[in-house]
Amino acid sequence: MTQEELLEQIYKKDSKAFTLLYDMYSKSLFGVIFNLLKDKEESEDVLQDVFVKIWKNIDSYNESKGRFFTWILNIARNAAIDKLRSKGHNNSLKNLSVDNFVNILDHNTSVTNKIDAIGIREFVKKLKPVCVRIIDLLFFRGYTQQEASEELAIPLGTVKTQNRNCIRDLRTILEV
Template structure:
């Protein structure tokens, strides 16, 4: 379904539009969440929360500022980061059994396949090493730009500029 037609459906708030939205985007958004959280149940909860936010805020989407998927990805990523930073989540992570760590190691290889399934990794691999590093930190590891600046030991403004340039380069590759 074309983005414009899906957007019209979403703005009408029909039951069908939510189903279309979920069917078209749930797998790729889940892959992004799971890559950050690494817990199936928590990732499913965050996915549900993200879809509720997307559904409730669809009126605020501005087509001139970017693609619908990018807007939804930002909501999903921010929802995931909010979850990771919450006190409840941090407290629940303190008492994991050894089984959970085995599960995380086993599922980690599947995460790469999920990211590959949404087709992003093949484009990212074509970017300059600096872009790969920034995108990895910001989008796949959930770092803020400030945290990435500290990790890479470069000024915050440089991270912001490089991120914008890298995203533009990635967008150009995807649109070709």
């Protein structure tokens, strides 16, 4: 089934399409979510919420504004960031034992390998060093643009412009 056919079925709320959607994208979205949250159970919960959001909000997807995968990736990333900023998540971090930190480090390595396996980092490495740094902060580490501005000691407007330009450059690389 092509992506266009899949989208048609999703618009029609076909349950088989939902299963196919999950099978096609769950591993990639989980990797992005887990890379931000560093907790398997929370990441799985957020992943479920992401697929519900995709299903309920499919009518807001606009092909002319970007690729479907980019749209669902943004939903996943934003959901993970929302979870990170939530009061419940912050309180749960205070209660982690030392053993959990060892597990987090182990899981983080495997997620990094998964991201490398789907090739995202390889494409990002082809960009200018400033783009590599900005994309790393904003997309792989979950920084806000304001936080990236502070980390890089550059104006917020510059971060926004650079981010836009870097994403454009990345799209160009991906289209080749």
